[in-house]
Amino acid sequence: MNAWLTQHRAAMVAALRRLVAAPFNTLLSLLAIGITLTLPALGYVVLDNLRELGNSASGVQQISVFMANGASRNEVEAIEKRLQALSTVRTRFVSRDEALKHLQQSEGMADLVASLPSNPLPDAFIVEPADSTPANLEKLKAQFAAWPKVAHVQLDSAWVARFDAFLRLGKLALLTLAGLIGAGLVAVTFGTIRLQVVAQSAEIELARMIGATDAFIRRPFYYFGALQGALGGLLGAALVVGAMQLLSPPVGELAALYGGSFVLHPPGGLEIAALSAIGAVLGWLGAQLSVSLSLRNFD
Amino acid sequence: MIVASHLGKRYPGGYEAVSDASFVIDAGQMVLVTGHSGAGKTTLIKLIASIERPTSGSLVVNGQNLSALRRSALPYVRRHFGMVFQDQKLLFDRSVLDNVLLPLQIVGLPHREATRRAQAALDKVGLLAREKARPIALSGGEQQRLAIARAVVNRPTVLVADEPTANLDRESATDILEIFADFHRVGVTVVVATHDQAWVERCAPHVLRLDHGRLV
Numbered sequence: 001m002n003a004w005l006t007q008h009r010a011a012m013v014a015a016l017r018r019l020v021a022a023p024f025n026t027l028l029s030l031l032a033i034g035i036t037l038t039l040p041a042l043g044y045v046v047l048d049n050l051r052e053l054g055n056s057a058s059g060v061q062q063i064s065v066f067m068a069n070g071a072s073r074n075e076v077e078a079i080e081k082r083l084q085a086l087s088t089v090r091t092r093f094v095s096r097d098e099a100l101k102h103l104q105q106s107e108g109m110a111d112l113v114a115s116l117p118s119n120p121l122p123d124a125f126i127v128e129p130a131d132s133t134p135a136n137l138e139k140l141k142a143q144f145a146a147w148p149k150v151a152h153v154q155l156d157s158a159w160v161a162r163f164d165a166f167l168r169l170g171k172l173a174l175l176t177l178a179g180l181i182g183a184g185l186v187a188v189t190f191g192t193i194r195l196q197v198v199a200q201s202a203e204i205e206l207a208r209m210i211g212a213t214d215a216f217i218r219r220p221f222y223y224f225g226a227l228q229g230a231l232g233g234l235l236g237a238a239l240v241v242g243a244m245q246l247l248s249p250p251v252g253e254l255a256a257l258y259g260g261s262f263v264l265h266p267p268g269g270l271e272i273a274a275l276s277a278i279g280a281v282l283g284w285l286g287a288q289l290s291v292s293l294s295l296r297n298f299d
Numbered sequence: 300m301i302v303a304s305h306l307g308k309r310y311p312g313g314y315e316a317v318s319d320a321s322f323v324i325d326a327g328q329m330v331l332v333t334g335h336s337g338a339g340k341t342t343l344i345k346l347i348a349s350i351e352r353p354t355s356g357s358l359v360v361n362g363q364n365l366s367a368l369r370r371s372a373l374p375y376v377r378r379h380f381g382m383v384f385q386d387q388k389l390l391f392d393r394s395v396l397d398n399v400l401l402p403l404q405i406v407g408l409p410h411r412e413a414t415r416r417a418q419a420a421l422d423k424v425g426l427l428a429r430e431k432a433r434p435i436a437l438s439g440g441e442q443q444r445l446a447i448a449r450a451v452v453n454r455p456t457v458l459v460a461d462e463p464t465a466n467l468d469r470e471s472a473t474d475i476l477e478i479f480a481d482f483h484r485v486g487v488t489v490v491v492a493t494h495d496q497a498w499v500e501r502c503a504p505h506v507l508r509l510d511h512g513r514l515v
Contacts, residue, residue, distance in 0.1 A: 004407065006409055007404070007407045010404055202388070202390065203390055205388070206401070207401065207405060209382060210377060210378075210382060210401070210449075211374045211376075211377035211378035211405050211453075212374060212405045213371075213374045213375075213405075216405055
């Protein structure tokens, strides 16, 4: 166990020395990896923010249930009880008087409302389902529409469906991009490690002849690939955070122009660690492939 | 103890470097392998050190049949040999001490203990004062002594050398062969390929003479 730990420590130190020994080359490699990882990472963060925006956007998650104009107090209460019995939704009652008051307060509507002989608005319920997937919203809409004295159920399902489809498409595009970039990163590490194997062929040949196992020879290259990938991932995360810092104020201003407030959330600690880990795994994979192919020449 | 029975090595392409070689080297013995250039000395040395694998016959070292070993077992067997190469195979981008440390790193010895043993090996061959130097700064004789220090640092049971005096002057060559003789005197089995006739006569009859891959 001690020998195993000693060898792993030595391999890691050797890998770190190689990284430090050629700082300019290392910096360029880290930049290449970091910038490459920035693209899918930035895409992920933007999609995540859009998903959050979609969830918090007014109306997207809501279903408006309008009662028939002639519905009695008892009939309205019956519908309210039915809604309260559903554990998966939150309900708010908007009386016809309250709705009229809201309408009056809207800009330019006061005169129009004043000219009406009577209140034409119905009692209504605003329903917020916990599960806001388009399929569930459609199901609830059909359920509410079938209840007695419900005149109309309004759901902006087309908007929700379009937004959901857009997010799904974005996710798929992001996965494809991430796959391609992952393969590119494996190729970058493959090339770097192959050059290192060639440069150290004398040492590898000697080590084999005096009793080094394949694992002993491979280990420093694996550590090198993983360390380079992990550091590249961290650099990529730093670039994403920087980009978010730059984008955040204009996005906030844009949201304010539309009467809303929206703050871009940069990647958190867990996401940064995940990006670094992905870089490490891809680097290790590239090193694995490269060393396996290169060491065949020594057999 | 090294026991070879009808040992042969044929390379891809058909060239037979060693053929039908049978011999016994007792533990603690010093044996010289001699013969003209291309006689098969290097191949025989590499076979004994398990760097090359026999294509026929058998080779048993310390009770272990090297011909029947799995490839994955070879590195562990090689650690029992101390190998001095004809071209030394020194790592010129590392210090003298780091060159000697390599076999100890391979077996996973803790750094402090490895350094102590590497310095002891360098002291034995008279290079301790040069431990921080790069091999390129050493003379030919010193480089060969460094290669010996690296070969013995792991306390091998068998010390194998392929023409260690090939490129040295008379005096340095004698120094090097004396170092091998010193290891032989403390019980290490020593097998050295050499052209040095004075040493061949001194070691007789413990000499394996090769001619076109065959023992004569």
